Amino acid sequence: MPETPLTSPRVRFAPSPTGYLHVGGARTALFNWLFARHWGGTLILRIEDTDFERSSEAMVAGILEGMQWLGMDWDEGPFFQSQRLPLYRATADKLLAAGAAYPCFCTKEELEARRAEATAAGRPPMYDRRCRALAPAAAAARQAAGEAAAIRFAVPEGGATSFDDAVFGTVSFNNAELEDFVLLRSDGIPTYHLSVVADDVDMRLTHIIRGADHLSNTPKQVLQYQALGAPLPVFAHVPLILGPDKTRLSKRHGATSVISYKDLGIVPEAFRNFLALLGWTPGTDAAAGADGKTREVFLSDELIRLFSLAGISKSNSVFDNDKLAWFNTEYIRAYSPEQLLPLVQAEWAAAGFLPTLAPDSILATIALLQTRARSLKDFAGVFRAYFSDAFEFEPAAVAKFLKDPATPLLLVALGERLQAEPAFTEASTEATLRALAEERGIKAGILINGARVALTGQGVAPSLFAVMVALGRERTVDRLLAAPSIPVAMS
């Protein structure tokens, strides 16, 4: 279904640097990014660091690293709210002047005590609005005398506040449920409620795409837009991501930092694809393949082309590691060896591994292995023997296929023959091996399995003869001749 085209929408990702870039935040960023890129709009990165207690520069760096890893760029920013304090002060003054806000002299301690009292008495623990009743002159005098005051928003006494959410439809709240929330703390630092509106207005944002945890905060913001006389943006609240136990995804569920998926050997685009499909669907029309089946792997710019707010679902979704693993294998296979190479090299660097294979052989070897890799980590782990002579033998594989002392000697014989052969192709090596097996009256499998271990250190590998060709004659022969010295664990 064609949508109304949008002209230059402006959206933002506004993380709070009180932690790393987590999965939920990354998906919010992704939706904003996809939306901006789809419509040729502008993505603004804004760091909401007005909670000085919990914010840190290290976390800012972590968030930027996560964005970069996922390949999400932004057009403006990063802006830091901590550096925009005058704007919030000015916005509060506007609200004050409009009679939509008032100074409050209640201290934190008093408020806590009253809240406790109200809760104990079974009353809702909302602010009792006592400072709202203060005469403006009296309030001004107290402030002039140096008494610290917070600024609170004066929520209308009756009526309801509603807005149309692009995901949830019309959402309405009775104003009686909203308390006179604090805009500016008594130390002059804005709360989230004020800074978010001040910035969203100032940055001329047209769409607010954010987590559904903000749905209940939205009326407080709508009220401010109205008091400010500012046009309302389109809100689009995105349902949350849950862990396998269906509670909100958190550290208890293991990896929740986006960067930890890099460390797991996940291809960034695969992660992006996986994340995009968590709570969003391109719709059957757009995604249907020729066979009528719904495709889910959307390479390169396809996600951008397909993305639409209309496809965002309303219910929370569960993070499924199995599906992520599947996307990862799909991407590792879909990439060309050339595309994979830098990712593989990064793994080698991280592992301190130096390949000694010739560069053109490296690409061919990646091509040989990419259909069986589960993770980029494999290239610096179980696949080491393909790229360097510095590898280990897996004890279980040795014990299974080389325990018979006769086998290594057969492998030496095989090595000698291969050395003498004029050709060294998959067909020729196979013919040589099978001929040898027949002469010695043994099953070819003995040689094949034994050679696999001698050549790769593993009991599992691609077709043996393809492995031989990938390694080249020299390494193949060397490793076969060295078979008798492979340590067999005694057990």
Next chain:
RNA sequence: GGCGCCAUGGUGUAACUGGUUAACACGUCGCCCUCUCAAGGCGAAGAGUACGGGUUCGAUCCCCGUUGGCGCUACCA
């Protein structure tokens, strides 16, 4: 507790404005292929749409209630 939101197989989703044997993907299981393991091919199990009432000739879809989950309820964001 109050308010808000949500509810389709184990998981992610589909099912045009009510009419389908409730579809696809991941996962699971089986078979084939085979020098191992993946991949690949083929096939299977798995939900009658949280539950209960309506409305309707007919509800996954509309209405009400219940239950459950999640969110908000701070001078956090």
